[in-house]
Amino acid sequence: MAAVNPIARNLPVPRTTRQAQAAETRAALLTAARRVFGERGYLNTKITDITAAAGRSTGSFYEHFADKGQLLRALVGEMEAAADAHLAQHDHPADHDLTDRAQLRDHVAIAWTVMREHRPVTGAQFQSMIAADPGSGRAWQDLLDQTSTLREHLDHLREQGHRLPGDPQLIAAAIGAMLGLLGYAAPAQPADDDRIIDSLTDLLLHGLAGPLAGGAAG
Amino acid sequence: MAAVNPIARNLPVPRTTRQAQAAETRAALLTAARRVFGERGYLNTKITDITAAAGRSTGSFYEHFADKGQLLRALVGEMEAAADAHLAQHDHPADHDLTDRAQLRDHVAIAWTVMREHRPVTGAQFQSMIAADPGSGRAWQDLLDQTSTLREHLDHLREQGHRLPGDPQLIAAAIGAMLGLLGYAAPAQPADDDRIIDSLTDLLLHGLAGPLAGGAAG
DNA sequence: GTCTATACCCTGATAGAC
DNA sequence: GTCTATCAGGGTATAGAC
Secondary structure, three states: OOOOOOOOOOOOOOOOHHHHHHHHHHHHHHHHHHHHHEEEEEEEEOHHOOOHHHOOOOOOOHOOOOHHHHHHHHHHHOOOOOOHHHHHOOOOOOOOOOHHHHHHHHHHHHHHHHHHHHHHHHHHHHHHHOOOOOOHOOOHHHHHHHHHHHHHHHHHHOOOOOOOOOHHHHHHHHHHOOOOOOOOOOOOHHHHHHHHHHHHHHHHHHOOOOOOOOOOOO | OOOOOOOOOOOOOOOHHHHHHHHHHHHHEEEEEEEEHHHHHOOOHHHHHEEEEHHOOOHHHHHOOOOOHHHHHHHHHHHHHHHHHHHOOOOOOOOOOOOOOOHHHHHHHHHHHHHHHHHHHHHHHHHHHHHHHHHHHHHHHHHHHHHHHHHHHHHHHHHHHOOOOHHHHHHHHHHHHHHHHHHHHHHHHHHHHHHHHHHHHHHHOOOOOHHHHHOOOO
16 A cells, blocks of 8 residues: 655665655655545544555654645645646636626636545645634635635626626625535536536526526426 | 532532432533534534533533534534524415525525524534545535425425426535535624625525626616 | 654543542 | 543654664
8 A cells, every 4th residue: 555665775865866755755745645635534634644645754744844734735736736727728708707608607617627626635625724713714714715716707797887696705705605515515426517517507697586497398 | 711510519419409410510511512612613622621611520521422523413403493493483485485585585594594693503513514534425415414405495496397507406505505604604793694695695596697687777 | 854763742531439 | 420530542743863
């Protein structure tokens, strides 16, 4: 199970490879953490679980990270970089119109896909957010931070005379809450993703009493 | 800070009052737990925190509860009893029509109010759900359980020929996710509750592109 | 930089007197 | 039934050899 550690021997290590080895260990810890976070969850994972899965010693961990939270931040940073690179491939209209179904669906799909493809990391982030001291307001702050772009789109809509259901910040947070918790809780079944994305899009676009709601047609 | 414990003396206790004292200790533990859960959160609260807040000894805890989770279940039971009693005062139409704004708003308002009035308990329940092993699927199951009534209402709508945005179970879970996480994360400011309830109602009723959306009127 | 070994603290849970 | 005292286990973080 545990990967073989090439440094665990008492052999002399050429100086030039030492920092490469360090980077390798750091990467091994990150990869192992991603795996065990996915299996047992972030909160239930101990530092010794991570080092064991990476085939490194306990003490080695602290050479790279001060604690579990810092390692999580590094994983989140990696994920955001990957997501940004992925997004750069897509064309984005400069002025979003979230009342256009295709554009709204794109946003829902991107959020959903990122959550699912990086489930161990987003799940860990979610657990960390919920476990924070309630008095700290971190959950609310995180929710606002992660929906700030959405909020800007809603602000934009409102400036153009659109009548929204409520304050853009609140609506953005509500949508983020729906996607965030549903994405965390729903079982991972990629075959269902399209159906879920379509359903959420329609719910957010027209609600329960939308234009489709009245008819008896199937 | 800690309440005075009348049994902490070595005085003889009349037999008839012993079970009353036990009930009192149990109640003191529940009340103290509710308070510390609200302050530090469920996950960060240790059993010794509860007993200290209740002015009882550590060992006394185990006479009443096997562990922290069982105590939480007791608190949830109390809350549900209170909520049921509260709901019994209101008239409920036998056949709900969630596409009627007043009825939808009632449901949103009830869910929101219960969450907020029992914040320490619902917050603890939420933390407990999120901290569970991801592989257990408990988060998803809890979400389904807590939205089963809503789902029935949506089933009812569909049977009457209403076209919903998606599978009733999924839509109910999505709405529950929105309310649940938002209710957990949003700062407690009762003055804002009505505004939030109205906004969420409108979002769920007509979405972002609802009938109000197009006009430039304020 | 990594390892082994360990000190330390915290927490859950129990034993036995009253 | 409650208390005091304590034990056992687990987890973080460090020390020092290599």
